[in-house]
Amino acid sequence: MKRFTTSLLLASILSIPGFARAADIDWGKVDAAFGKTAAVSGGVHRYGLPRSDLKVTLEGVTIKPALALGGWVAFAPMHGEAMLMGDLVLLETEITPVMTKLLDAGLDVTALHNHILRATPATFYMHVGGHGDPAKMAEIIHAALSTSSKTPFDPPPASPAPQAPIELDTGKLDEALGVKGVANGGVYQFNVPRRDPITEEGMTVNAALGGANAINFQPTGGGKAAITGDFLVTGDEVNPLIRALRAGDIEVTAIHSHMLNENPRLFFIHFWANDDAQKLARNVRGALEKTAIAKN
Template structure:
């Protein structure tokens, strides 16, 4: 099934959420994947962070919430489900995981990098499919368990509260004209476009990856490592990357995620490690080159 057909089917499913949702035993899906879902409406999303990896870039150890956060999400559809996701892999894990997923009937829709010079190098593989959610969850877990070292056991918990971020988050919010949130030692922003893209008649919402994702990981003394992706139209690509370079932010990848969206969209990844407020101003200036939603 193509991405267009899957998204169109998801749009139909959204009109009939009750019957589809009632026919799926989500506890069995949880058990098959070995994870608990974060539920948003009818969508069940499972985090697959590569907390097993120790990735460094320019002397910074990358936290999973900064650039190693894989996930898969299921949406009910006429007693079945659609799954889409993005899993993080080492280069040696790509082929075995891909082979397992393809053999199970799932589809691979993209493979790309986010960072440059990281050690070890990491890649993102996009996954899609339609069918029995329990079987698809089991197939994804088997592929990742046998073809990679993606952890499925919950992380060890401690009684102590999460440490406060070493960043002036209120000032970051002010500069970014948005409200961020702290996740796993990283301050994250999700900033939608003024008008979302559509594919197969369905709006590509922020929850489906239709937003600019900007992540700040504190690196001490008011500095932060930043990465994420901008979502832009073709005519916005060069104004955006020129603005990023003027702000001394490295552009690390330009690629697409979707096949038939309107308008055509591109994802631009980036990296820098500098004064957090300086970077926030540069990121905001780049965002202002695009049709980003204004608060």
């Protein structure tokens, strides 16, 4: 089987005759492989794979999938084929079977780590990458997850239920973070892009591919919220950021990479707190100011 590797050189791709243009990719076949329609942003086709089958709790908080269990796979068109990036949410017992099937089928695993601590059951996050026919890569991921984990592939309902109200003053959270958040599955989410572009194998890694700071707020009552997500920083920003987080009583839960060949080299800082939502938003913004974020 052809190896779908992120290390393919662009020159070799361009030298192969007969490649279709990116616009000629049959995205319907990719949708069919996952049993759902992608969310499309900036040409990137992203498929959500939330672990709605799991009941994960941490310090009395039942974690909603949109807070910290939101697996995903995204494809960016690249010279008639596609670059794959994704983040799969797995139980400990699912890690090795899923990894083995992905590797045997030619996909790459680019990271494996936790996001939060002390949760029951423990969950882990496997980042995957590849390059090739997006429909074939989608079939590989579907087969690996459906035979080695309980990841649901149910399509969204034909008439989605209205968003439940977020029991927080979201206007004040927007003001504190300096960006507009969006409600998703009972969680208020922020994406804060970095100032300078990120590239991998010559492709721009945008927010749909995981190239932005992600900050999530889940209401826990009385104006409080559980927060988690990840900051995206360069090496020299790691310690200024985590010092700012600790000064704001925000726990640092993981420091690691997600990609292998990105430029500039980046690290992802995961975090957790359950406290007054507006205070946390101000402290998160203070931490973000220690990094090169885009300014409005």
